[in-house]
Amino acid sequence: MPSRLIKRIGKVKVDRHRVHREFLSFRDEFKKYFLTFITGALAFVAALVWRDAISNLILRVKASSLIHSLVPPGREFFLDFYMAIGVTVVAVVGIVLISKLFKVKPEMA
DSSP: OTTTTTETTTEEEEEHHHHHHHHHHHHHHHHHHHHHHHHHHHHHHHHHHHHHHEEEEHHHHHSSSHHHSSOOTTTTTTHHHHHHHHHHHHHHHHHHHHHHHHHOOOOOO
C-alpha cells in the first residue's frame, strides 16, 4: 500500500481508509438500531393507550345488565377469564389478518 494511506503510530500501522469504512459501517448500524429502538418505544406508548381503551370498554361491557343476566350470581370471577379469552381470539385473528395484508414479497436474486 502507498505510504500516504498507512500511518504508523508507534508500532501499529493504521489504514485510514479501513478506519473510515469501519466508522461508516458503525454509523449505519447505529442508525438502524436507533430507529428500531425509537419505533419500539413509540409502539410501546401506543400499546399502553390501547390497553387503557380496551380496559375501559371491557369494564363497560362487564357493567352492562345483559352480562349480569347471563352470569350466575357468585360466578362473576369467571367473567374475567371469558373476556380474556375473547380478547385473545380477536387479537390473534387481527394479527393474522394484518400479517397477511402487509406480507413482504421476497426479492428475486
